[in-house]
Amino acid sequence: QKRASGDPYFSHPLEVAAILTEMHLDEATIAVALLHDTIEDTDATRKEIDQLFGAKIGQLVEGLTKLKRLDLVSKKAEQAENLRKLLLAIADDIRVLLVKLADRLHNMRTLGHMRQDKRLRIAQETMDIYAPLAGRMGMHDMREELEELSFQNLNPEAYKTILQRLSDLSERNAGLIKNIEQELTELLSQHGLANATVKGRQKKPYSVFRKMQSKSLSFEQLSDVWGFRVMVDMVPECYTALGIIHTRWRVVPGRFKDYISTPKQNDYQSIHTTIVGPARQRIELQIRTRRMHDIAEYGIAAHTLYKDGTNVSPGDAEARQSSAYKGLRTTIESLAEGDNPEEFLEHTKLELFQDQVYCFTPKGKLIALPRGATPIDFA
Incomplete structure (x- = not known):
């Protein structure tokens, strides 16, 4: 089986695992990264994964499989419900988000091989949802690369112009x-x-x-x-x-x-x-x-x-991550309890994505702008 880039499909989970390995994550997270597409793209079942790797890894792989089907750039009510599902999965176990972000990062790195409409949809979703989430988690490198790759696809002319000016400035x-x-x-x-x-x-x-x-x-x-x-x-x-x-x-x-x-x-x-x-x-x-x-x-x-x-043990590392994540987990859980789609999206953008301005297009698409911007800047 081949990816759109022509690479063997197994290269994708390997790259996702490599991204997380560079971040010094625990063995369980790396295992989930290697297995995250197995239920979706192979004959493997949750039961088989549980038997071979344990119920916790099986649960995380199944959670990532469900998230893969979410469309976060859709009609307002659908977008709210899909974002709610994403946040609930994250609140259950932080490793879902870490693997999902690494998965998205590698997909963004290879986005050029996809047809334009799909490329733009994924880039918009990344800019609106995943890059801000990475930033909210304090993952600056991840956020910066996701933003740069999204910008490169969403506004290629502006990207090329600024890149050329930066290159000229560097030469001077x-x-x-x-x-x-x-x-x-x-x-x-x-x-x-x-x-x-x-x-x-x-x-x-x-x-x-x-x-x-x-x-x-x-x-x-x-x-x-x-x-x-x-x-x-x-x-x-x-x-x-x-x-x-x-x-x-x-x-x-x-x-x-x-x-x-x-x-x-x-x-x-x-x-x-x-x-x-x-x-x-x-x-x-x-x-x-x-x-x-x-x-x-x-x-x-x-x-x-x-x-x-000093370095920490895997168990202690997980406990420290959980402690550091406590504030965001509380925010996510409180956000996910709302019923009204418009209120949910409004509260989410205020609580999670504080350094960006959000507005809706006439078709109901959520667009991210820098803090200080207005809808006129988007128009």
Whole structure:
């Protein structure tokens, strides 16, 4: 059996499992990833999976099979009910969402082999539902890639234009990121933070597009298309690094946020600041510990990595994930109890997808826009 790309079908569950392995997830989650399409696409039954791998894995595989049939881009009432089913499955066991997100990520990576109407439907569903869910779970890397792949399919002209402008900018400023990394690293080392790591990168097309839309700016008006992260070992060193950097360079007013003292709901922690830094470039900085970095990148999955600085056992990792997920689970369960489709969708977009604006098209399709946008921006 072949996928639309021409690859053997078994390559898909292998890739899904590989994505979750990179996130250091437990053996049971990896097993579910490998088996997630067996009931749908083979002669295997739930009973056989239970006998071979245990009832819990069988339950998760069956849950993912049911989710596969959901259409989250449909009429308003149907969309509400399908989204409710998705959220209930997630509330039952977080691993359903982790495998579903990895499954969606690999499908998005190979989306180009599908016919256009199906490609657009899947990309819209990913942008509206799965990318925000990944963000709500604190899985920044996953969310960013899902958004970029969706944007590439939904608005290919804008994607290509911004990508080309970013490429031109990178050529004009060849070596700039490396030079800033080096200057920041040397400055921090001179002041006792020899362990600090500085990483810089140019922002991605969708991130740039979102800022252009929300701020009503042209590409040329953007002043901060580079972002830098400073990573240290201990929390006090974050504030030491902040003081060193603020003493050396001019701070841009109104751009400071301390998510270390006040973490986001998804456990995200970092200090955010913007400076007019080396080469008089306006750059955004995130300062965090290495542990905070893993949680920022992998979200709830990162709770498998740490227990007071040491690796955790699979059982303890599951308990820590469950604890970290408690707030979102409560939100999901309360959302899923509603009866009215319109109220359900309204509450869901407010509670789960807080950093996006949602509006309905005349045909009842739910569209995600950046925070600060209005329906006029979509029109």
